[in-house]
Amino acid sequence: DAGITQSPRHKVTETGTPVTLRCHQTENHRYMYWYRQDPGHGLRLIHYSYGVKDTDKGEVSDGYSVSRSKTEDFLLTLESATSSQTSVYFCAISESHPGLAGLSLYNEQFFGPGTRLTVL
Amino acid sequence: TQLLEQSPQFLSIQEGENLTVYCNSSSVFSSLQWYRQEPGEGPVLLVTVVTGGEVKKLKRLTFQFGDARKDSSLHITAAQTGDTGLYLCAGALNTGRRALTFGSGTRLQVQP
16 A cells, blocks of 8 residues: 555634645655545545645635645645535545656556545 | 546445446546545555556456547446445546546445
């Protein structure tokens, strides 16, 4: 199993408070991702990182920010938590496998155990 | 609207039965992956298919990638209670963006 940990595993907070979730990897993988999982929506990408200090937005990035100051750590911050951000958050890591002309053929992702966040 | 549509959303069968789960899109993917997720855990990769028309077998699981690389299927033969879980397909678009698009999942319950 890929070495990925998430902290905390569970958190209950109140609307308007800041929250930071941490993802830590020991695999030295270049790419890291934050997803949220809600019933009926599968996994939706919040932000991802393609290197230290290199990040990009996903499909549901509003209200979230990320930082990656080291290869092994990827932080997700909710600046002012809202009830709509109650969800299960998953971190993932990958190394892409380049295909022809350098385009990525596939990037198998390995997921952490998840953080259950409840915003009251 | 989901870029990847999975069907059915829920499936409850008896042990020993066969089943097929579908993953469809109007977009072309450079690769497609299937994951299985158990309650309280993160998804775990089952297989990656890359070539149009490709078929891969993993014991009782057979994965197929459509010729046009827009759809995929997962067939389970003689289901067992241990197959219970959420099955997710995920596709990589050939945009250079290193991110996957996930379907909404098929929740499978295999009854003893």
